Amino acid sequence: MPVTTFLLVLLLLSFAGFQLGRTTAVSSAGGRLSRLHSVPSYYGLYVAMWVGLPALILFALWTGLEGIVVNNMVRASLPASITSLSAQEINLIMVDIHNLAYGNITSRVPEPALTAAADYYNHLRGIGNGALAVVMLALACAGLFFAKGRIHPKLRARNQVEQVVNVILILCSLVAILTTVGIVLSLLFEAIRFFTKVPPAEFLLGLHWSPQTAIRADQVASDGAFGAVPLFTGTLLIAAIAMAVAVPLGLMSAIYMSEYAPSKVRGTVKPILEILAGIPTVVYGFFAALTMAPFVRDVGQSLGFGVSSESALAAGVVMGIMIIPFVSSLSDDIINAVPQSLRDGSYGLGATKSETIRNVVLPAALPGIVGAVLLAVSRAIGETMIVVMAAGLAANLTGNPLDAVSTVTVQIATLLVGDQEFDSAKTLSAFGLGLVLFTVTLTLNIIALRVVRKYREKYD
Amino acid sequence: MTDIISTPRAAPYQSDDFAARLRKRYAAERRFKMYGIAAIAIALGMLAVLLASIVSQGYTAFAQHDLSLEIYFDPAEIDPQGTRDEATLSGANYAALARQSLQAAFPEVESRTERRRLNAIVSNGAGFELRQMVMDNPDLIGTRQTVRLALASDYDQLLKGNIDRDVPEANRKVSDQQIQWIDKLVSNGNIVNGWNWRLFMNGDSRDPELAGLKAGIVGSLLTLAVTLGLAIPIGISAAVYLEEFAPKNKLTDLIEVNINNLAAVPSIVFGLLGLAVFLNAFNMPRSAPVVGGIVLALMTLPTIIIASRAALKAVPPSIREAALGVGASPLQVVTHHVLPLAMPGIMTGIIIGMAHALGETAPLLMIGMIAFIVDTPGGFGDAATVLPVQIFMWADSPERGFVERTSAAIMVLLAFLIAMNAIAVVLRKRFERRW
Numbered sequence: 001m002p003v004t005t006f007l008l009v010l011l012l013l014s015f016a017g018f019q020l021g022r023t024t025a026v027s028s029a030g031g032r033l034s035r036l037h038s039v040p041s042y043y044g045l046y047v048a049m050w051v052g053l054p055a056l057i058l059f060a061l062w063t064g065l066e067g068i069v070v071n072n073m074v075r076a077s078l079p080a081s082i083t084s085l086s087a088q089e090i091n092l093i094m095v096d097i098h099n100l101a102y103g104n105i106t107s108r109v110p111e112p113a114l115t116a117a118a119d120y121y122n123h124l125r126g127i128g129n130g131a132l133a134v135v136m137l138a139l140a141c142a143g144l145f146f147a148k149g150r151i152h153p154k155l156r157a158r159n160q161v162e163q164v165v166n167v168i169l170i171l172c173s174l175v176a177i178l179t180t181v182g183i184v185l186s187l188l189f190e191a192i193r194f195f196t197k198v199p200p201a202e203f204l205l206g207l208h209w210s211p212q213t214a215i216r217a218d219q220v221a222s223d224g225a226f227g228a229v230p231l232f233t234g235t236l237l238i239a240a241i242a243m244a245v246a247v248p249l250g251l252m253s254a255i256y257m258s259e260y261a262p263s264k265v266r267g268t269v270k271p272i273l274e275i276l277a278g279i280p281t282v283v284y285g286f287f288a289a290l291t292m293a294p295f296v297r298d299v300g301q302s303l304g305f306g307v308s309s310e311s312a313l314a315a316g317v318v319m320g321i322m323i324i325p326f327v328s329s330l331s332d333d334i335i336n337a338v339p340q341s342l343r344d345g346s347y348g349l350g351a352t353k354s355e356t357i358r359n360v361v362l363p364a365a366l367p368g369i370v371g372a373v374l375l376a377v378s379r380a381i382g383e384t385m386i387v388v389m390a391a392g393l394a395a396n397l398t399g400n401p402l403d404a405v406s407t408v409t410v411q412i413a414t415l416l417v418g419d420q421e422f423d424s425a426k427t428l429s430a431f432g433l434g435l436v437l438f439t440v441t442l443t444l445n446i447i448a449l450r451v452v453r454k455y456r457e458k459y460d
Numbered sequence: 461m462t463d464i465i466s467t468p469r470a471a472p473y474q475s476d477d478f479a480a481r482l483r484k485r486y487a488a489e490r491r492f493k494m495y496g497i498a499a500i501a502i503a504l505g506m507l508a509v510l511l512a513s514i515v516s517q518g519y520t521a522f523a524q525h526d527l528s529l530e531i532y533f534d535p536a537e538i539d540p541q542g543t544r545d546e547a548t549l550s551g552a553n554y555a556a557l558a559r560q561s562l563q564a565a566f567p568e569v570e571s572r573t574e575r576r577r578l579n580a581i582v583s584n585g586a587g588f589e590l591r592q593m594v595m596d597n598p599d600l601i602g603t604r605q606t607v608r609l610a611l612a613s614d615y616d617q618l619l620k621g622n623i624d625r626d627v628p629e630a631n632r633k634v635s636d637q638q639i640q641w642i643d644k645l646v647s648n649g650n651i652v653n654g655w656n657w658r659l660f661m662n663g664d665s666r667d668p669e670l671a672g673l674k675a676g677i678v679g680s681l682l683t684l685a686v687t688l689g690l691a692i693p694i695g696i697s698a699a700v701y702l703e704e705f706a707p708k709n710k711l712t713d714l715i716e717v718n719i720n721n722l723a724a725v726p727s728i729v730f731g732l733l734g735l736a737v738f739l740n741a742f743n744m745p746r747s748a749p750v751v752g753g754i755v756l757a758l759m760t761l762p763t764i765i766i767a768s769r770a771a772l773k774a775v776p777p778s779i780r781e782a783a784l785g786v787g788a789s790p791l792q793v794v795t796h797h798v799l800p801l802a803m804p805g806i807m808t809g810i811i812i813g814m815a816h817a818l819g820e821t822a823p824l825l826m827i828g829m830i831a832f833i834v835d836t837p838g839g840f841g842d843a844a845t846v847l848p849v850q851i852f853m854w855a856d857s858p859e860r861g862f863v864e865r866t867s868a869a870i871m872v873l874l875a876f877l878i879a880m881n882a883i884a885v886v887l888r889k890r891f892e893r894r895w
Contacts, residue, residue, distance in 0.1 A: 067743030162791045169705065172697035176718045176765070179758050183729060186736030249499045256496025269500060276507055278877060280819025282848045283514070283870050286855045290863065291513045321506045328503075352485055354492035375724065382726020384822035389855060409728050409822070416735060417825050434732045438725065445724040 006059060006136065013140045014052035020148060021047030029153045038158035046157040049164055050147035055136040062132050070124045077120055079113050097121055187438055190431035197425040198226045203432055205229065209395035209406075211415060211426045226429050228436070230395040234312065234405030238387060239380040241316025241401055242323055246380075247373055249320075250327025257328070258335045259357055270329075277325040285389030288318035293390055300402060310392035310404040319386050327376050334368035334452075335361060339459055368455040374448035378441040384409040408433045514874075518867025524656040524669065525616045526608040527582060527645070529561045533594065535602045544598050554594070555587030558609055565650065566641060577638060581645075583610035585670040608652065613668040613861030615642050619651065622860055633860075659868060663834040664850065668861025671854065673869055675833045679749060679844035680818060680876075682837060683829075686753020687817050691760050692810060696799075698761070699768030699806075704794050723762035730759045731826025739827060746828035747843040755823050760813035767809020771802040804891030811884040815877050821848040847873050 018041075025043030029035040036043070074097060075083075075090070082093055093114065100118035151157075195203070206227015253273065257266050293314040300307030307313075338361050346356040362369070392404030393414060415430040535542065538552040559579050563569065569578050586609040593607065594600055614633045617623045619642065629636050645651050662672025698719075706712040734755035738744045744751050775798050783793040799806075824830070829845055830853065837844035845853075851873065854866040 169697045169701035172694045173701045183733045252499035282821045352489045354489045384728045
């Protein structure tokens with residue numbers, strides 16, 4: 001694999017640079033280390049940075065741009081019989097060329113034009129890799145000689161190295177912002193493309209969701225209705241069931257743990273409860289689909305209700321179980337933050353423990369608990385695997401927890417799994433849903449964090 | 461406390477009303493406490509039910525029944541010319557060898573339909589297993605060997621008791637006659653039960669008895685390697701900058717708000733990011749561990765940064781002041797003193813983040829890591845799947861054999877997670893310092 005060899009060679013060169021820089025510095029000081037501005041290894045690091053960093057930046061740039069450059073050149077080289085096709089078909093052909101170039105199976109018998117293009121593709125990549133290797137090596141050597149030439153006892157090597165490190169640290173913390181920007185841009189960009197096909201009002205207010213559009217004219221498929229209201233109600237229904245399970249259980253266990261439980265019980269029960277938070281969601285999904293759903297259905301049928309085998313109830317209850325530790329640990333923190341003096345005052349008036357909790361502690365902690373519940377709601381709305389495995393695909397507009405409903409995340413997952421073409425409304429609608437999901441969860445989080453922070457300030 | 465009520469004293473406010481009210485208040489107190497205990501009991505009970513249902517469905521998958529048959533590696537069938545040429549060896553009809561051997565055990569079975577039913581007892585993979593043996597050791601040709609071959613899943617399930625013999629034949633996947641054959645094979649000692657190596661040594665398969673986790677485990681390890689390689693340096697650097705160096709300004713505030721919000725963004729949104737940016741804009745390979753690793757790294761970064769900052773914050777300022785006092789530069793203070801002291805806490809955060817990444821499924825579905833992978837991926841750019849996605853795919857298969865294997869796969873995944881968390885706990889216990 002050329003990538004690892006490139007990086008390995010670069011690493012070796014930098015290490016050589018480090019050694020060289022250190023010995024040069026020591027000899028330039030005539031062996032008297034006190035004449036050097038910095039400790040010798042900083043001179044080594046200084047050289048190593050000049051060797052490694054420029055080449056590494058070039059490498060990153062090239063790996064980012066290589067695909068685009070090569071693709072455009074291959075596309076430009078295609079014969080006129082292909083370039084005259086529609087954009088969609090050209091994309092398909094490009095995929096085939098890729099597959100041919102990497103020796104994968106293609107969707108059709110390769111035509112000579114395609115094999116030629118694939119050869120050209122491999123040829124370009126070969127040239128690119130070769131050129132990259134030469135330029136990187138040249139950059140590394142140039143850096144080596146430049147830095148070595150600058151080594152002098154007066155060179156402020158430590159300050160320079162630390163400046164570079166500081167820049168690297170800043171760049172690393174900017175990754176968080178870049179991620180957010182990436183999420184927002186990618187969602188917005190694709191969602192706007194979706195909204196040119198389906199007007200936002202129809203998407204947000206329509207009552208009928210059936211995204212299966214016909215790809216070919218002769219296919220039997222539904223007309224493609226993109227009214228997302230049934231998905232929103234389904235998501236809210238399942239989230240509400242989850243909250244109905246998680247909030248009472250989580251809150252009561254938090255109250256018991258922070259107010260009643262002896263520290264020994266607390267020390268054992270709390271980690272065990274946290275296990276619930278560590279179980280992967282796919283495991284909950286499996287449990288919901290294979291154990292909880294049949295159980296709910298059988299119980300419902302023995303009571304005389306018609307229960308769907310993919311009922312919202314089963315998925316919601318299991319999701320609630322998953323969220324219990326989330327609610328309980330957040331509420332635990334918040335209840336612990338209520339000052340002891342409030343409790344002591346209440347006890348002094350003769351209130352029992354439960355009266356103190358109900359009338360003093362909980363009202364004082366209420367804003368924080370509301371924040372915790374909002375965070376939990378946002379998590380329930382964004383949860384995917386449980387609902388993909390246990391809730392249905394049929395987007396029914398219903399408030400009945402015994403029916404099958406579908407959620408936003410289920411639709412995103414099913415629309416985007418497998419092969420897609422990136423210009424149909426069906427695929428793009430997933431990004432529209434993703435945008436809604438992101439906006440709603442982000443708003444909930446911001447509100448919740450505000451509320452929690454305000455509450456903390458009150459008692460600090 | 462209640463005995464206060466039962467021993468009346470000459471209190472000025474003592475009255476029947478008062479005693480009744482007090483009784484009521486104490487009853488409410490007890491009830492309230494019971495609610496708390498009940499809530500914890502329900503939560504723990506749910507955990508127990510969840511784990512018990514998975515273990516009870518899955519533990520049987522760690523053993524599997526094999527057919528132990530004497531196979532004649534017939535040279536006329538495998539290598540008629542005697543060239544030992546690889547292409548000839550790999551092209552031979554090995555399934556026929558297994559069938560011949562089975563039919564020799566039941567000479568009374570003669571009609572074609574019956575023979576077909578008899579042949580169904582051997583797994584579809586038996587031929588491949590025989591081929592592998594011959595390819596590894598061509599000297600087997602012409603000899604008679606007793607070998608263990610996979611039994612088709614339905615019969616394995618029958619012997620494990622998961623298919624009920626009392627169900628009417630029409631509703632059962634196994635016919636009465638096949639049950640007789642199996643019983644005869646058992647009494648002849650042709651069926652052996654043993655540790656299920658296939659679960660760990662095979663890739664995915666459409667046949668439950670052959671499906672294994674190797675491809676998923678290797679894919680998970682490759683993906684986690686990428687995640688670790690990115691998340692550790694970036695996460696620690698970001699935490700160090702924000703905690704130790706960042707000036708208090710708008711940009712720092714923005715970064716902090718961002719990190720807190722990213723920690724709560726649904727994981728599937730990171731999958732959308734990976735699909736739109738890495739696959740469509742950067743043309744990176746689909747289904748590859750490298751893309752999965754990047755997406756998971758972005759997802760776990762907030763967790764790691766928040767945990768690392770807490771660990772850095774816990775190092776007392778006196779350490780920093782002492783180091784500064786003897787002439788260390790701010791960066792030296794951090795790298796020589798603060799970071800080593802905060803390392804146990806940071807490592808704990810990283811391991812918890814990695815455990816989270818190991819169990820994550822949804823974003824990987826978005827970037828196509830849901831492919832049917834039989835071969836073990838060899839590199840970061842190969843098509844791969846991961847353990848949780850493998851579980852998701854198996855959970856969709858209706859065969860009884862896959863239910864068992866899915867539960868077993870979940871147990872393997874949970875074992876990995878427990879191991880990781882145990883390491884985190886040990887680290888915390890061993891190196892935690894109270895200042």
